[in-house]
Amino acid sequence: MRIVLISLCLAGATLIAAAAPAADSAGWRQSAQSIVAALDYVAIDYPEAVRDGRIVNDAEYAEQRDFAATVLQLLGSLPAEPGREALAGQATALATAIESLAPAAEIAQLCRGLATQVIRTYGVAVAPASLPDPAAAVALFAAQCAVCHGLEGRGDGPAAPGLEPPPTNFHDDARARQRSLYGLYSTITLGVEGTGMASFAALDEAQRWNLAFHVAGLGDEASAVARGRELWEDGGLREALPSIASLTSQTPAEVAADAGPTAEAVMAYLRHHPEALAAAQPSPLERARRGIEAAVAAYAADRPETATRLALTAYLEGYELVEAPLRTLDADMALGIEHDMQVFRNLIRESASLATVRVAGDDLVQRLDTAARRLNDEGLSAITVFFSALLILLREGLEAILILAALAMYLRRTDHQRGLAYMHVGWAGALATGLVTWIAAQTLIDVTGAQRETVEGFAALLAAVVLLYVGIWLHRHSLAARWQAFLRERIGRSLSTGALWGIAGLAFIAVYREILETMLFYQALWLQSARPAPLLGGAAVAALCLVVLGWLVFRVGARLPLRQFFRVNGILMFGLAVIFAGKGVAALQEAGMLPARLIDFPRIDLLGIYPTVQS
Secondary structure, three states, X not given: OOHHHHHHHHHHHHHHHHHOOOOOHHHHHHHHXXXXXXXXXXXXXXXXXXXXXXXXXXXXXXXXXXXXXXXXXXXXXXXXXXXXXXXXXXXXXXXXXXXXXXXXXXXXXXXXXXXXXXXXXXXXXXXXXXXXOHHHHHHHHHHHOHHHHOOOOOOOOOOHHHOOOOOOOOOOHHHHOOOOHHHHHHHHHHOOOOOOOOOOOOOOHHHHXXXXXXXXXXXXXXXXXXXXXXXXXXXXXXXXXXXXXXXXXXXXXXXHHHHOOHHHHHHHHHHHOOHHXXXXXXXXXXXHHHHHHHHHHHHHOOOHHXXXXXXXXXXXXXXXXXXXXXXXXXXXXXXXXXXXXXXXXXXXXXXXXXXXXXXXXXXXXXXXXXXXXXXXXXXXXXXXXXXXXXXXXXXXXXXXXXXXXXXXXXXXXXXXXXXXXXXXXXXXXXXXXXXXXXXXXXHOOOOOHHHHHHXXXXXXXXXXXXXXXXXXXXXXXXXXXXXXXXXXXXXXOOOOHHHHHHHHHHHHHHHHHHHHHHHHHHHHHHHHOOOHHHHHHHHHHHHHHHHHHHHHHHHHHHHOOXXXXXXXXHHHHHHHHHHHHXXXXXXXXXXOOOOOXXXXXXXXXXXXEOOEOOX
């Protein structure tokens, strides 16, 4: 039924090979698209040729064999990317299965698997560049398609009686479940030679996608669309269809197999309202996945700077937002993905081969998919949300509370009560400024993840310098001679205005450097949790723990002899300076401002120790 289409595919491949090298982008991408289209035809039409292990239509069966041969030949015209031999092996397995009259379900599975790998390996565009508008295709369908397919798409148009084979009935549910939107788009683009289905390549890409969405939705019942809307707005199935590409590249049968039968109703709704995909915010892991795939594509297009930026954004505005709850579920997985994302960025910066970057990107995408399934299967239970909120605030606030406690101890023990007011102004101002910054970032300005990490990194390094200076000062004044001079000259004397504002500044830096990121993490956790109570409970317990810790440090300092207090406080300042320096360097590495050469060394977040040469 489609012999001429096969011939056109072969002729196209021959012309491509003659006109340009196999690596010519326009040529091999067209071949890759033809392969995916051919596999789509086999998956759908094979049941018309073979049933129950018997050939029921000789002509159809001959075409299935020819399609399998076409796929193998077209694969040979593609660039020699890593994995092409594996693709050829899959194509050979498909041809063998057709020869052995394998069941239709097995053939469909082989076709879909091979098509997916071709799309992934060669970056076949299976989604529209902009959101389709199915309503815009109504008039186009009536003018161009209804003469054969009928106004309702039942294959009963005025010209239908004279056509052999007859036009497709788009209300045939069995065929509709096996056809993807991309498959329809390919049919509209290429046509089906030997039938009345002509090519509509003269239409622009947007019009062809509009037609594909309109045609796919002709058989949808209004009740299914309404049910799909309820399910979509409930949010339970958004992980199954997170993007326009996931909608266009999968068949309803595939989605139902992965996400359950109710997912087909969601697909029906999205076919009629693809704009709902744009309105929905992708999950952080989906943003990370898209970013990695886009980075690989940019690197393949010889745009390494863009690839670096996309890889960085995938981490900062994607994965990092779910790292805390994932650590609660599986710490090894969470840290492993973070490590692999750094390795991936390093490969791009070091101009590694495209094959190496592509393999690293594919592995990373698979790990992100595994993490998404883990979070989806186990969900963010109340206990997970509680401990995630608890650990986020403890991790981000520990250094700040220690600095505030140390400052308060110093001011109280040296009778500089006035300085306490400045310290309180500093940390309270940091909270207020952080809140204003966060609100502005949500409504007025666009604060990127890199900018956030840059602010945190420089603030941490500045705090480290100040803490180092204070630690040296405290150590010097704990020595005998200087101690006597200090007692004679400083105890009870008023601090200068500059010193008071220095105290306020240190308190401000200690708190502000973490406030924006803490709010961002809490926002992500809030959106992923079903109820706010566990999150608020975790935050409250963490805040209480920090207050108790600060009080204990303060009380211990109050009981120490004054000279011993200076020594202990100096050691504390030195330790915090080291921690802040390590975390500052790590933040600047995450922001992409410093390189990160990984080494085999323990990672201790609490102490600011990270396994890179620079930190």
